[in-house]
Amino acid sequence: MDLATIEKVVAFVGALIVFAFALVGLRGEWPKNGLDDNVTKVLLGLMAFGCVLVVLACFGVLPHGGGGA
Amino acid sequence: MAVSVATHGHDAHDDHGGHDDDIIYQETRDMRLMGFVLFLVSDVVLFSSYIFAYIYLRNSIQPNWPPIVDGHQLPRLDTAFAAFNSVVLFGSGVTMHYALESWKHANKGRFNLFMWLTIFLGLDFLGGQGYEYAHAQIGGWSGNIFGASFFTLTGMHGIHVFLGVCFLFALWLQTQRGVYTEHRFFGLTAGTLYWHFVDVIWVVLFFLFYLW
Numbered sequence: 001m002d003l004a005t006i007e008k009v010v011a012f013v014g015a016l017i018v019f020a021f022a023l024v025g026l027r028g029e030w031p032k033n034g035l036d037d038n039v040t041k042v043l044l045g046l047m048a049f050g051c052v053l054v055v056l057a058c059f060g061v062l063p064h065g066g067g068g069a
Numbered sequence: 070m071a072v073s074v075a076t077h078g079h080d081a082h083d084d085h086g087g088h089d090d091d092i093i094y095q096e097t098r099d100m101r102l103m104g105f106v107l108f109l110v111s112d113v114v115l116f117s118s119y120i121f122a123y124i125y126l127r128n129s130i131q132p133n134w135p136p137i138v139d140g141h142q143l144p145r146l147d148t149a150f151a152a153f154n155s156v157v158l159f160g161s162g163v164t165m166h167y168a169l170e171s172w173k174h175a176n177k178g179r180f181n182l183f184m185w186l187t188i189f190l191g192l193d194f195l196g197g198q199g200y201e202y203a204h205a206q207i208g209g210w211s212g213n214i215f216g217a218s219f220f221t222l223t224g225m226h227g228i229h230v231f232l233g234v235c236f237l238f239a240l241w242l243q244t245q246r247g248v249y250t251e252h253r254f255f256g257l258t259a260g261t262l263y264w265h266f267v268d269v270i271w272v273v274l275f276f277l278f279y280l281w
Contacts, residue, residue: 043265050272
């Protein structure tokens, strides 16, 4: 297994974990309505989206996503 | 403004203050929070100007991307390593969120754990970025438009991460000195928002430089 594959596997597993915890955090924030709570909701949601991008990159789904040095 | 300045120190020292203090704190907290969110919005504008310049350059000046320099097409950046490094930064965002939640629930042990995890992951991301700078085969800062865009945008983001790590460390020191209480912790809220913001900017940069 080459280095790029190891990096992708670690990134994939890490992205799933971070995604799950981000969603749990988002669910905890959901009932709150302060300005900081609403900003946090948006930012946590976008971070979860970032995890989706990482997963897609690991599988080479996105254009050029499968590249490694 | 005078009220805001005068009551700023009450985060620290007045956790058994009277009802009036609570009202003043709440009002000034809202003002400070709005100011901080506006600061983040101004930072979005700063990054947006560079990001749209990059998109424009890529689409109009260099149809072959990465560009051809001296007859050789530059290689693409290392997506696998960037994916790994991205997860490190996103993970730090989650640990920061749980650090704040731990503080709200008066769990100092968990707060310290998550805060240090956040700082460690932030430093780890910076180390990864340094490694990538050393190994990226895309010319230097001024060699071509790809390198210039990449180093400018990711460098600016890296400076934000570095300042964020310093910010978080300062916040941790303040918590150890009793500056914040369970009910008055605006600095920690601001630090968390800033750190999430830095994460989200990286989502955009990751897509632009590695996946597009």
